[in-house]
Amino acid sequence: MKFTCDKTSLLREISFAQEIIASKNALSIMSNVYLEAVESRLYIKATDVKVSFQTSIPVVDVVPGSMTVFCDKLAGILNTLPDGDIVVEQDENRVTLKPTSKKVRFQLRTLSGEKFPEIPRAEDERFFEIPAREFRKMIGQTLFSVSTDETRYFMNGVFMEKNEEGELVMVATDGRRLAFIKNSLADEVPDFKPVIIPTKALSLINKRMSDEGLISIAITEKSIFFRFNAYEVSSVLIEGQFPNYQKVIPQNQKFVFKAGKSDLLEALKRVSIFVEQKSNRTFFTLSNGNLVLSSEETDIGAAREEIACDYDGDDVTIALNYKYIEEPLRVLDEANLAVEFNDPSRAITLRPEPAGDYFHIVMPMQID
Numbered sequence: 375m376k377f378t379c380d381k382t383s384l385l386r387e388i389s390f391a392q393e394i395i396a397s398k399n400a401l402s403i404m405s406n407v408y409l410e411a412v413e414s415r416l417y418i419k420a421t422d423v424k425v426s427f428q429t430s431i432p433v434v435d436v437v438p439g440s441m442t443v444f445c446d447k448l449a450g451i452l453n454t455l456p457d458g459d460i461v462v463e464q465d466e467n468r469v470t471l472k473p474t475s476k477k478v479r480f481q482l483r484t485l486s487g488e489k490f491p492e493i494p495r496a497e498d499e500r501f502f503e504i505p506a507r508e509f510r511k512m513i514g515q516t517l518f519s520v521s522t523d524e525t526r527y528f529m530n531g532v533f534m535e536k537n538e539e540g541e542l543v544m545v546a547t548d549g550r551r552l553a554f555i556k557n558s559l560a561d562e563v564p565d566f567k568p569v570i571i572p573t574k575a576l577s578l579i580n581k582r583m584s585d586e587g588l589i590s591i592a593i594t595e596k597s598i599f600f601r602f603n604a605y606e607v608s609s610v611l612i613e614g615q616f617p618n619y620q621k622v623i624p625q626n627q628k629f630v631f632k633a634g635k636s637d638l639l640e641a642l643k644r645v646s647i648f649v650e651q652k653s654n655r656t657f658f659t660l661s662n663g664n665l666v667l668s669s670e671e672t673d674i675g676a677a678r679e680e681i682a683c684d685y686d687g688d689d690v691t692i693a694l695n696y697k698y699i700e701e702p703l704r705v706l707d708e709a710n711l712a713v714e715f716n717d718p719s720r721a722i723t724l725r726p727e728p729a730g731d732y733f734h735i736v737m738p739m740q741i742d
Contacts, residue, residue, distance in 0.1 A: 375437055395422055404422065408441075409443065414432055419490070435461075440488075441487050444483070460472065461473075468482065495599070500592035510580060515555040519547060519552060526549070531546075533570050533571075541557060551698045553702070567593070624735065627723060631660055633665060639704070647669075650671055656696040657691055660691075664680060669696075
């Protein structure tokens with residue numbers, strides 16, 4: 375096996391493979407990336423068994439063949455090489471990498487490509503297409519609310535369904551907050567059984583997918599498949615029953631305050647300097663036309679900032695984890711937000727102002 379390719383192009387894809395591969399054992403096939411040269415393309419594959427990816431890049435001077443090589447070490451080598459073309463040549467169980475512009479070469483041990491796990495695939499007829507920009511928005515509005523508690527594995531991913539209105543819905547929750555977004559894509563999306571998509575796959579897509587064009591999605595009984603740009607990403611679905619999120623969504627909240635996104639973000643950034651690290655508790659005190667953010671770190675100090683807001687109601691203080699407010703604010707696509715509530719001890723709803731197709735629900739903390 376032999377080929378010549380652009381170093382930067384190869385490094386970009388090997389870096390993607392690194393994000394997928396979980397094992398760091400140089401002697402394990404699961405730590406390796408699969409490379410196969412065919413005609414004028416180099417096919418690249420990586421997997422951790424649950425999440426897989428494959429792509430290809432153009433190459434020249436090809437001698438067909440396949441191999442697997444320790445991904446971390448290959449990435450380390452490529453990072454040190456100058457930009458430009460490199461020659462990659464395999465001889466028995468070793469591969470040599472040489473830049474065309476420098477008198478340097480590296481050798482790496484290889485394992486046979488025949489030992490590499492088979493990457494799952496879905497039939498072409500199963501795929502449907504939706505705008506990439508819309509899907510990226512849906513990922514961005516939900517991903518940070520996924521639970522990291524592995525004992526509640528059914529919340530370790532983003533729930534996706536097609537609802538009765540024909541809308542594509544994505545929801546994430548960790549039990550203390552919930553993120554919801556829907557998109558009216560009824561014509562593009564066929565009916566499918568609701569699924570729970572692991573965060574790893576969605577994170578990879580969010581990093582690599584552009585806002586242009588379409589993304590193709592296929593759903594089978596146990597897996598989900600994505601095609602975008604030159605990539606194919608697949609993931610095993612999370613089994614289990616996702617919580618009934620509809621019961622969590624508050625109805626008819628009678629109080630609301632509205633504020634500027636940038637004002638609130640900046641105030642949170644400053645006030646959060648003095649939050650207790652375990653709780654991240656920040657106090658939101660509302661009075662007529664006024665919002666005071668405050669925090670106190672025992673025996674160290676305190677912070678207080680006052681900003682203008684649109685509020686007409688009784689004075690009230692709500693204790694919230696500042697990160698649960700900051701993270702939705704960072705993906706808010708409007709200049710203003712509205713926060714709706716009934717009382718300081720019950721769930722609040724954060725949404726863009728004017729209202730859009732998404733919102734976030736946060737449970738308050740104890741004030742004392």
